[in-house]
Amino acid sequence: xxxxxxxxxxxxxxxxxxxxxxxxxxxxxxxxxxxxxxxxxxxxxxxxxxxxxxxxxxxxxxxxxxxxxxxxxx
Amino acid sequence: xxxxxxxxxxxxxxxxxxxxxxxxxxxxxxxxxxxxxxxxxxxxxxxxxxxxxxxxxxxxxxxxxxxxxxxxxxxxxxxxxxxxxxxxxxxxxxxxxxxxxxxxxxxxxxxxxxxxxxxxxxxxxxxxxxxxxxxxxxxxxxxxxxxxxxxxxxxxxxxxxxxxxxxxxxxxxxxxxxxxxxxxxxxxxxxxxxxxxxxxxxxxxxxxxxxxxxxx
Numbered sequence: 001x002x003x004x005x006x007x008x009x010x011x012x013x014x015x016x017x018x019x020x021x022x023x024x025x026x027x028x029x030x031x032x033x034x035x036x037x038x039x040x041x042x043x044x045x046x047x048x049x050x051x052x053x054x055x056x057x058x059x060x061x062x063x064x065x066x067x068x069x070x071x072x073x074x
Numbered sequence: 075x076x077x078x079x080x081x082x083x084x085x086x087x088x089x090x091x092x093x094x095x096x097x098x099x100x101x102x103x104x105x106x107x108x109x110x111x112x113x114x115x116x117x118x119x120x121x122x123x124x125x126x127x128x129x130x131x132x133x134x135x136x137x138x139x140x141x142x143x144x145x146x147x148x149x150x151x152x153x154x155x156x157x158x159x160x161x162x163x164x165x166x167x168x169x170x171x172x173x174x175x176x177x178x179x180x181x182x183x184x185x186x187x188x189x190x191x192x193x194x195x196x197x198x199x200x201x202x203x204x205x206x207x208x209x210x211x212x213x214x215x216x217x218x219x220x221x222x223x224x225x226x227x228x229x230x231x232x233x234x235x236x237x238x239x240x241x242x243x244x245x246x247x248x249x250x251x252x253x254x255x256x257x258x259x260x261x262x263x264x265x266x267x268x269x270x271x272x273x274x275x276x277x278x279x280x281x282x283x284x285x286x287x288x289x290x
Binding site: 005007008009010011012042044046049050051052053054064066068069070071072073074 | 078080081082085086161164165166167168169170171172175176177178193194195220221222223224225226228229230232233236237238240241243244249252253254
């Protein structure tokens with residue numbers, strides 16, 4: 001089962017879980033994903049050791065989508 | 075590392091995107107600046123002593139200045155890895171679980187000992203902390219110290235590292251562009267100013283630096 005998680009003050013929070021076959025779960029995940037992006041989070045999918053990809057649409061085939069806050073210098 | 079552009083670079087649009095050549099140039103400039111700050115003190119001490127040997131105490135003070143300035147710079151660089159106060163155990167444990175999933179066994183073990191994550195990149199090997207990162211390059215001899223953080227003081231330690239790690243993996247050059255360079259110089263100088271518990275991470279990064287990429 002794929003997961004959408006957000007790194008936050010609790011360590012991380014699972015916002016949605018889905019399988020491609022479960023349309024309702026997918027729809028809920030897409031809505032949660034969009035809400036978090038609108039709130040200023042960035043979504044990242046890890047692609048093996050040392051690689052990550054930022055995504056603007058929920059990749060339904062990913063096992064794990066991580067939401068992170070922006071970084072800044074200083 | 076992927077070819078994506080980190081969105082945070084838009085906030086620093088005036089900065090040229092970092093590449094291997096600009097890193098090399100900035101490193102050299104940093105060394106030249108340090109030399110320019112210290113040579114006048116050494117020269118003045120020598121001239122004073124040549125003119126009047128009784129001025130030796132003044133000369134000694136000048137030499138002390140010449141010695142302290144590079145030390146202060148290196149200290150500033152080492153501080154980017156300083157650790158922040160821990161939050162609650164549960165939060166830290168949860169965040170640690172996620173960070174552990176992002177890195178390999180060796181990196182997990184090293185993080186358990188030092189609180190830092192070592193990550194190989196295209197420019198060199200990174201040592202990622204909670205509010206900054208070191209880039210070990212030039213065959214492991216030079217270290218660039220970068221101040222960079224996620225702006226949420228409530229995040230657990232491991233989550234702060236995970237934020238930086240994911241941004242680094244998304245766009246290494248963008249990560250270095252967003253970050254502020256706090257110091258660039260000899261690894262041994264930074265190592266001396268790191269708390270002993272953190273030194274193994276820097277040593278591991280230097281060991282992992284591929285010798286065939288000394289000129290990146």
